[in-house]
Amino acid sequence: MLPLLKTTVLVTLLAAVTNGTPIEKKHDKFIVHELESAEFNLHDKRTTSESQWFSDTGARWFTKLKLGSSQEPVRVTVDTGSYRLNVPVPGATCLKKTCAPDAVFHPENSSTFKNLTKGSDSTYSGATTKSFKANDDLYFDNGKKIPGFEFDVSYESSGDIGVFGVGDGGDANSNYVFAAKHAGLTNRAGYSIYLGSEKDQGTLLLGGIDRAKYEGELVLFDAEQNINATSVITASGKVFPFTKKVGFDTGNAWVALESSIVDGIYKELGIDSQGWFDCDRVLNTTESFTFDLGPINITVPYSSFFYKPYPNYSVCAGHIYKAPDNAGAQGLGLPILREVYFVKDLETKHIGIAPVKRTDDTNIVDFWF
Numbered sequence: 001m002l003p004l005l006k007t008t009v010l011v012t013l014l015a016a017v018t019n020g021t022p023i024e025k026k027h028d029k030f031i032v033h034e035l036e037s038a039e040f041n042l043h044d045k046r047t048t049s050e051s052q053w054f055s056d057t058g059a060r061w062f063t064k065l066k067l068g069s070s071q072e073p074v075r076v077t078v079d080t081g082s083y084r085l086n087v088p089v090p091g092a093t094c095l096k097k098t099c100a101p102d103a104v105f106h107p108e109n110s111s112t113f114k115n116l117t118k119g120s121d122s123t124y125s126g127a128t129t130k131s132f133k134a135n136d137d138l139y140f141d142n143g144k145k146i147p148g149f150e151f152d153v154s155y156e157s158s159g160d161i162g163v164f165g166v167g168d169g170g171d172a173n174s175n176y177v178f179a180a181k182h183a184g185l186t187n188r189a190g191y192s193i194y195l196g197s198e199k200d201q202g203t204l205l206l207g208g209i210d211r212a213k214y215e216g217e218l219v220l221f222d223a224e225q226n227i228n229a230t231s232v233i234t235a236s237g238k239v240f241p242f243t244k245k246v247g248f249d250t251g252n253a254w255v256a257l258e259s260s261i262v263d264g265i266y267k268e269l270g271i272d273s274q275g276w277f278d279c280d281r282v283l284n285t286t287e288s289f290t291f292d293l294g295p296i297n298i299t300v301p302y303s304s305f306f307y308k309p310y311p312n313y314s315v316c317a318g319h320i321y322k323a324p325d326n327a328g329a330q331g332l333g334l335p336i337l338r339e340v341y342f343v344k345d346l347e348t349k350h351i352g353i354a355p356v357k358r359t360d361d362t363n364i365v366d367f368w369f
């Protein structure tokens with residue numbers, strides 16, 4: 001395991017080096033990316049409405065990919081909201097600075113690298129990463145590979161390192177989730193996310209579902225991205241119905257809801273004129289919100305959304321943000337995802353949710369729906 005990063009980001013998930021190692025033999029066509037996160041930085045009070053883009057929320061997952069015939073390990077940010085891989089090459093800039101050495105891919109060291117010489121720019125939340133399309137083999141620790149995986153080699157990156165998109169879009173050559181299936185490594189273009197008992201642990205499981213990690217039955221939503229959820233309910237029973245769709249956002253460290261709901265919840269929890277809350281009411285409490293998603297309710301402690309800015313403060317601040325009015329959906333981020341086992345099937349377009357069961361046991365099965 002790699003040491004925890006001490007950074008100023010809120011949550012940084014960092015993959016351990018067991019990338020690609022099967023956990024169990026029962027169903028062997030899956031890929032595991034172990035995740036690890038840095039400690040929360042409670043002082044990082046985010047004031048503006050949270051964007052759905054991970055670099056704004058600080059909710060980042062890192063993994064190392066082995067690229068090219070040299071199987072060079074390249075550190076990338078995992079992003080469920082985009083669908084291409086881009087990696088900086090020597091001479092590239094990252095946020096206008098020199099890129100971190102472990103994030104740079106050296107095409108000159110790979111005998112299988114092909115520069116497709118076609119420009120490919122990706123825009124993340126305003127900033128553009130400038131690249132050329134390329135392809136090369138993508139290796140896993142067990143020796144398996146996705147041959148000729150298409151990705152982008154950037155010369156000007158809008159992030160501090162490259163981005164590994166695992167979301168919807170693109171084609172079977174460039175979309176990692178589909179390419180893994182295409183290469184025969186999984187039976188289904190889908191993945192599961194488990195965030196462990198420690199806030200710094202998690203697993204991104206490609207092509208499988210770990211039945212040991214959730215309670216009861218997986219509730220399936222016939223949805224690609226967003227669902228029609230019902231309401232959010234406070235501990236005192238006050239119900240705030242959702243009027244817009246709700247999306248699960250692994251890139252959001254917190255939660256973004258429609259403005260009227262945020263105002264309502266904050267008022268209900270006693271926000272003062274300065275925007276503060278009584279810590280006993282929101283942090284030092286076992287009370288929780290219920291997110292009524294229709295067929296399933298997810299309970300999330302108030303304390304997951306509030307923090308004390310300084311130890312000597314008696315007031316607390318909140319991490320429930322207003323989704324931009326023009327946003328198509330509200331974003332349920334990590335505090336909610338931490339309470340569930342989350343399955344996403346890009347192929348049959350389903351989202352599966354069940355209350356998480358925190359355990360080291362595993363029982364990985366194939367997608368059955």
Ligand SMILES: *[C@@H]1O[C@H](CO)[C@@H](O)[C@H](O)[C@H]1NC(C)=O
Nearest residue numbers: 070071072073106108109110
């Ligand atoms: C890539 O090649 C350079 C020399 O061309 C060498 O210094 C470097 O160690 C190589 N890196 C890898 C990851 O093989």
Ligand SMILES: *[C@@H]1O[C@H](CO)[C@@H](O)[C@H](O)[C@H]1NC(C)=O
Nearest residue numbers: 089107115116117118132153
């Ligand atoms: C890829 O090809 C383009 C166009 O010829 C070139 O400008 C760029 O430097 C090449 N990149 C790499 C990594 O070879």
Ligand SMILES: *[C@@H]1O[C@H](CO)[C@@H](O)[C@H](O)[C@H]1NC(C)=O
Nearest residue numbers: 221222223226227228229245
């Ligand atoms: C969600 O609600 C909209 C409008 O009420 C409806 O058209 C749509 O079919 C619903 N979607 C699902 C998956 O239930």
Ligand SMILES: *[C@@H]1O[C@H](CO)[C@@H](O)[C@H](O)[C@H]1NC(C)=O
Nearest residue numbers: 279280281283284285286314
């Ligand atoms: C939390 O509340 C309990 C009683 O409800 C109190 O005894 C304790 O001192 C409080 N802890 C903090 C850190 O305020």
Ligand SMILES: *[C@@H]1O[C@H](CO)[C@@H](O)[C@H](O)[C@H]1NC(C)=O
Nearest residue numbers: 233290292293294295296297
């Ligand atoms: C979720 O909670 C609400 C409020 O307590 C309740 O009305 C609803 O029936 C619950 N839904 C499920 C699926 O248990």
Ligand SMILES: *[C@@H]1O[C@H](CO)[C@@H](O)[C@H](O)[C@H]1NC(C)=O
Nearest residue numbers: 043309310311312313314315
């Ligand atoms: C609390 O601590 C902060 C930072 O150390 C300091 O700036 C502030 O003056 C302190 N406030 C009180 C009320 O002691």
